[in-house]
Amino acid sequence: MTGAVAGPWGAGVIDAVIAEIRAALAATTRRPVVLGLCGAQGSGKSTLAAQAAARLQALDLPTAILSLDDLYLTRAERHELARTVHPLFATRGVPGTHDVALGRETIASLEQGAPVPMPRFDKSRDDRVPRADWPCAPAHCAVLLFEGWCVGARPQPVEALAHTVNALEAQEDAEGTWRGHANVALTGPYAQLFARLDRLILLAAPDFAVVEGWRAEQEERAASAASGTGxxxxxxxxxxxxxxxxxxxxxxxxxxxxxxxDRVIRLGPAREVLEIS
Incomplete structure (x- = not known):
């Protein structure tokens, strides 16, 4: 499908995000408060985080954004994981392919109030950006918007892993090693990282069928932006x-x-907002 390009988001959606942040700020003295923003690929998480951050900055609330995508293991680390655990781990994405410790260290550093280098990953190179080139979060950060396709996700019941969901699993993970390892990661390191969330918002796609089309649009925009870079x-x-x-x-x-x-924003096939609950 070829739905509309994500964003800009309407005032109602931004207001819903700000309301969750205000509630979190009122409920705890811990800073920064961390708002998780989960949504399938192409659902508009990054755009929503950027718009919410601009509103928060206007409210004199120093804000930083951390993307789960910027926590990917380096290409060399993923290739080692592919060699020692399962070949499918060479591809970034599923739990097990992120540097969860780096995420926890970044949040812990933000809690100290100093400007903190924020990790960055270059998808065009499929590798992490050198630390010297990471941007800094503001000092005394009040809000961290943590966005990602599986931020806040819980593991599946083990019995659910017995059945394959697509040809990739059937042909390349018939014994379930890859999906099993990813699921175990969600029960441990990722659960510890997600436990730091003060609030969680889900951008809910209508179904998985729209995701490939949304991701294709992302790919086209990324290629256009990187024109001339190879x-x-x-x-x-x-x-x-x-x-x-x-x-x-x-x-x-x-x-x-x-x-x-804490909040579910239900989307239609063209990313139109159907309901905020």
């Missing part, structure tokens, strides 16, 4: 295979997270 657009087959890595957990999040998220 960055190449994934063809449709490569894109479908890439998105398949995310299918299992995305489906699980859409079924599970509405039951415990």
């Amino acid at each position: 960055s190449r657009l994934m063809d449709r087959a490569a894109l479908a295979r890439f998105v398949a890595h995310y299918e299992r957990l995305t489906r699980h999040i859409l079924a599970d997270m509405p039951g415990y998220a």
